[in-house]
Amino acid sequence: MPNNYCLDVSGDFACFTRPEMKVERVSYDVITPSAARAIFEAIFWKPAIQWRITRIEVLNPILWFSVRRNEVGKVFTGPTAKQMKGESGESMGFAIEDERQQRAGLILRDVKYRIHADLIFDQTKDTEASYGKYAAMFERRAEKGQCFNQPYLGCREFSCAFRLVSDVTQEPAAISETRPLGWMLYDMDYKNRESPTPKFFNVALNHGVIEVPAWESEEVRG
Structure with missing residues (x-):
């Protein structure tokens, strides 16, 4: 049976971008399940395990912050097959000043969440391991603050701190706010690797x- 783990996550800023906003960065009111899953995977992930977010608790009031940021409007391309053979070709580099774009962003500030997730183990992908092995590895890493890469809150520049919660009953309560938040991105469906599709669900903050x-x-549609 899967174990349910809980992380206390906090950061100065966060941006969980709404996909319907094509140009400007506008965040959802709270963290999305996909962004929460990425935090657990940053701490511990293996091909034989999967993280499923079950519950999100908002611990700090929802506060907004408007900012303008410089972004690069061009994707850096890798070497072509011709260049890999050592032949000359079009330059891969570009001047950032020529491709710079200034965009407005409506982001969150002073965020803090308590995230619950199930650790799912697929023995068919690692027949020599056991659920207890992976569970112990995650607990050890989370307790020591170890991670494969720095967890972040939506955008990589908004890094976050995390703490493994062992006893939820001793933790502070969530905020008292109750209201509908509308449709939110749940996660991406990668059944078709070449063209993944987004899944959404209707969120209510209780x-x-x-x-x-x-x-x-x-409840999950897409």
Whole structure:
């Protein structure tokens, strides 16, 4: 049976970008399940395990911050097959000043969440391991603050701190706010690797808590 783990996550800024905003960066009101999953995977991930977010608790009031940022409007391309053979070709580099774009962003500030997730183990992908082995590895890494890469809150420049919560009953309560938040990105469906599709669910904040439905439920649509 899967174990449910809990992380206390906090950061100065966060931006969980709404996909319907094509140009400007506008964040959802709270962290998305996909962004929460990425935090757990940054701490510990193996091909035989999967993280499923079950519950999100908002611990700090939802505060907004408007900012303008410089972004690069061009993707850096890798070497072509011709260049890999040692032949000359079009330059891969470009001047940042020529491709710089200034965009406005509506982001969150002073965020803090308590995120619950199930650790799912698929023995068919590692027949020599056990669920207990992977669970112990995650607990050890989370308790020591270890991670494969720095966890972040939506955008990589918004890094976050994390702490493994062992006893939720001793932690502070979530905010008292209750209201609908509308449709939110749940995660990407990678059944078709060449063209992944987004999945959404209708979010309701109930006394600062979001109950995340199962991936297979009818509440998740896309």
